[in-house]
Amino acid sequence: MTVYDIIFYLFAAVTLISAFFVVTNRNIVHSAFFLLFTFFGVAGIYVMLGADFIAIVQLIVYVGGILILLLFGVMLTNKIVNVEIKTGTIHALPASIVLGLFAGAIGAAVLNTNWKIVESPDPVPTTAAIGRMLINEYALVFELLGILLLIALIGAASMARR
Amino acid sequence: MKNYILKFWQGFFTIMIGMKVTFRHLFIPAVTIQYPTVRPEMPERERNRLYVNMDDCIGCLQCERACPVNCIEIEIVKSIPGEDLGITSNGKKKALWVTKFDIDIAKCCYCELCVFPCPTDCIYMTDVYEFSEFERDNFIYDFVTLTPDEKEEKKKNHEEFMIKKESEKAAAAKMKAEEEAAKKNENVTKSKNNTDDKPEENKE
Amino acid sequence: MIYDWLYNLTGSEMIAIGIQSLLPLYLFILPFALVAVLLERKVAAHMQDRLGPMRVGYHGLLQTIADILKLLQKEDTVAADIDKKFFDLSPLLVFAGSYAAFAAIPFSGAFMGSNIDLGIIYIIAVTGLVVAGILMGGWASNNKYSLLGAMRAAAQIISFEIPTLLIVITVIMITGTMNLYTMSEWQTGYFWNWLIMGGPDLGITKILFIPLMVISFLIIFLSTLAEVNRTPFDIPEAESEIVAGYHTEYSGMKFAMFFLAEYANMFAVSAIVSALFFGGYQSPFGYLGNLLEISWLIPIEQFFWFTAKGVFFVLVQMWLRWTLPRFRVDQLMSFCWKYLIPISFVILLLVGLITVL
Numbered sequence: 001m002t003v004y005d006i007i008f009y010l011f012a013a014v015t016l017i018s019a020f021f022v023v024t025n026r027n028i029v030h031s032a033f034f035l036l037f038t039f040f041g042v043a044g045i046y047v048m049l050g051a052d053f054i055a056i057v058q059l060i061v062y063v064g065g066i067l068i069l070l071l072f073g074v075m076l077t078n079k080i081v082n083v084e085i086k087t088g089t090i091h092a093l094p095a096s097i098v099l100g101l102f103a104g105a106i107g108a109a110v111l112n113t114n115w116k117i118v119e120s121p122d123p124v125p126t127t128a129a130i131g132r133m134l135i136n137e138y139a140l141v142f143e144l145l146g147i148l149l150l151i152a153l154i155g156a157a158s159m160a161r162r
Numbered sequence: 163m164k165n166y167i168l169k170f171w172q173g174f175f176t177i178m179i180g181m182k183v184t185f186r187h188l189f190i191p192a193v194t195i196q197y198p199t200v201r202p203e204m205p206e207r208e209r210n211r212l213y214v215n216m217d218d219c220i221g222c223l224q225c226e227r228a229c230p231v232n233c234i235e236i237e238i239v240k241s242i243p244g245e246d247l248g249i250t251s252n253g254k255k256k257a258l259w260v261t262k263f264d265i266d267i268a269k270c271c272y273c274e275l276c277v278f279p280c281p282t283d284c285i286y287m288t289d290v291y292e293f294s295e296f297e298r299d300n301f302i303y304d305f306v307t308l309t310p311d312e313k314e315e316k317k318k319n320h321e322e323f324m325i326k327k328e329s330e331k332a333a334a335a336k337m338k339a340e341e342e343a344a345k346k347n348e349n350v351t352k353s354k355n356n357t358d359d360k361p362e363e364n365k366e
Numbered sequence: 367m368i369y370d371w372l373y374n375l376t377g378s379e380m381i382a383i384g385i386q387s388l389l390p391l392y393l394f395i396l397p398f399a400l401v402a403v404l405l406e407r408k409v410a411a412h413m414q415d416r417l418g419p420m421r422v423g424y425h426g427l428l429q430t431i432a433d434i435l436k437l438l439q440k441e442d443t444v445a446a447d448i449d450k451k452f453f454d455l456s457p458l459l460v461f462a463g464s465y466a467a468f469a470a471i472p473f474s475g476a477f478m479g480s481n482i483d484l485g486i487i488y489i490i491a492v493t494g495l496v497v498a499g500i501l502m503g504g505w506a507s508n509n510k511y512s513l514l515g516a517m518r519a520a521a522q523i524i525s526f527e528i529p530t531l532l533i534v535i536t537v538i539m540i541t542g543t544m545n546l547y548t549m550s551e552w553q554t555g556y557f558w559n560w561l562i563m564g565g566p567d568l569g570i571t572k573i574l575f576i577p578l579m580v581i582s583f584l585i586i587f588l589s590t591l592a593e594v595n596r597t598p599f600d601i602p603e604a605e606s607e608i609v610a611g612y613h614t615e616y617s618g619m620k621f622a623m624f625f626l627a628e629y630a631n632m633f634a635v636s637a638i639v640s641a642l643f644f645g646g647y648q649s650p651f652g653y654l655g656n657l658l659e660i661s662w663l664i665p666i667e668q669f670f671w672f673t674a675k676g677v678f679f680v681l682v683q684m685w686l687r688w689t690l691p692r693f694r695v696d697q698l699m700s701f702c703w704k705y706l707i708p709i710s711f712v713i714l715l716l717v718g719l720i721t722v723l
Contacts, residue, residue: 196420
């Protein structure tokens with residue numbers, strides 16, 4: 001086991017445990033804070049996979065942006081902190097049947113797939129390649145995404161002004 | 163647009179002016195002093211802790227009377243003849259033993275009114291301004307130079323003297339009475355000669 | 367790089383990584399915080415014509431050590447109704463966020479925590495953890511002042527990240543790299559090769575860049591100043607309005623963690639500014655090591671120049687602190703959204719045009 005393995009398992013554990021707490025926690029602010037660790041762990045795993053740009057963007061967008069906005073939303077909403085979130089179980093029998101089938105299917109798929117095992121290549125900087133791709137090959141998609149975000153922005157502004 | 167750029171420039175420029183001012187102040191010597199080690203020089207007519215020079219005190223009680231908050235308490239005992247109390251520095255003869263001279267400095271309002279009436283200038287303000295205490299009782303300053311024994315002695319002396327004086331007085335009175343009695347007798351003998359006057363006196 | 371040297375010395379990957387990751391903390395942040403706290407108090411005092419700490423050591427030189435001993439012994443006062451788990455976690459998160467930024471800061475040509483390709487963007491990304499930590503601390507304190515301070519801090523930091531990022535993108539467009547090491551190497555040589563003087567490439571672009579770069583330096587300096595919550599942007603911890611903001615309820619070592627993070631952040635943003643515009647660790651006048659032909663002297667000189675530049679900008683921050691009064695919240699936001707962001711967009715556009723031409 002090398003240092004990288006240890007770091008990988010650390011990030012995986014952080015992601016899984018905090019994700020579990022996000023779902024099960026009764027306090028919505030606690031859930032939001034645990035989401036921070038989930039995002040952080042996912043960013044770490046991206047780094048382990050050699051996707052450095054995605055990891056950084058994950059941190060900037062999710063931790064620095066979306067999570068803070070989420071916390072703002074939660075904290076500024078009146079009395080949302082005291083709301084009892086229902087985490088009781090309903091329809092236990094059908095849910096467990098569906099869940100069992102789904103888990104079995106995934107398990108079978110994992111076990112029966114013929115995984116290709118190759119030596120992982122040394123991570124190379126991906127930023128320049130991503131930039132060239134976005135501007136050359138996927139220019140239209142990139143622009144469309146920009147327009148989509150602009151529309152969302154204008155919509156939010158017009159809703160806020162009303 | 164022009165206004166916008168002007169505003170930006172003004173903001174930048176005024177900040178620079180402010181920074182120039184603070185930078186200049188960086189090199190101005192500090193106005194504070196290192197208090198316990200370096201002490202400020204007090205002004206000439208400072209008013210701080212009171213002090214009484216008991217050698218000069220003649221026990222005239224003027225300061226006690228002048229005090230607006232009654233923080234001075236004085237008790238005096240007259241000296242007996244023959245006792246030499248010395249003279250004050252400005253040549254006044256002392257005639258009273260001061261057996262109690264307490265100043266409750268916690269009550270003192272530093273008005274300096276007790277200083278002016280003093281005929282011998284024996285009570286005055288000093289330049290001591292640090293006299294905090296842990297006990298309130300320690301603020302009652304006792305200026306009397308006499309020991310408790312001496313105080314007792316003076317009081318006793320005075321009492322004895324008073325008794326003696328009383329007795330002398332009594333003796334004198336007695337003698338006087340005797341004399342008067344003798345005189346009376348004489349008068350009686352005399353009055354026999356002129357009884358006309360006496361009844362008139364009795365009437366009055 | 368120092369990692370290889372450590373690896374050869376210890377023979378173990380893990381020990382080498384461990385030592386290297388702790389080096390900036392013990393060799394730099396803690397001594398820097400010691401000096402900076404004293405410096406702050408002395409500068410503040412002398413700007414107000416006072417003397418500052420004078421008792422401990424010569425002119426109060428050991429005052430910070432005395433303060434640290436005091437903080438270590440202090441009872442950790444904890445209010446009753448706090449959210450214990452997050453209350454304890456918050457100072458750690460804030461410090462982790464500001465310490466993580468040091469991983470990508472090039473202290474000298476020979477020492478840099480990690481020579482990652484996305485250096486500058488990485489620093490901006492991990493400082494996002496600081497925002498989350500501050501919000502967490504403010505919320506977990508269960509105190510209205512703490513919550514208000516945390517909200518203000520978060521709003522301020524994420525607003526001022528926009529002009530910072532825009533200027534960083536401008537610089538990336540000019541240098542063509544996000545790696546702070548390459549960026550510093552690009553500005554090598556003498557001080558007229560620094561980006562604030564238009565970069566090392568001679569020609570018409572150099573002259574065109576100078577005014578743009580001066581303005582972008584001002585913008586990034588102000589917006590990073592706002593990101594570390596220093597005066598005049600210290601509304602998140604405005605003492606006269608909301609006690610001490612998000613660290614009102616903290617005491618003892620937990621408070622010291624916040625304090626340490628604040629000073630680490632101060633240096634981190636100064637380091638970013640000097641790495642982007644002032645040549646990073648490059649000496650402005652050439653190296654003594656080159657002159658005397660002693661190769662091991664150069665990294666030490668570089669470290670000296672880097673620290674000197676960083677401390678200079680920290681000093682400017684303190685200088686500004688004792689010059690300007692605090693902004694109001696609406697003034698702060700209008701300053702960011704009406705002035706810094708439009709101007710940095712214009713600069714981005716102009717620099718883009720110039721680099722294309």
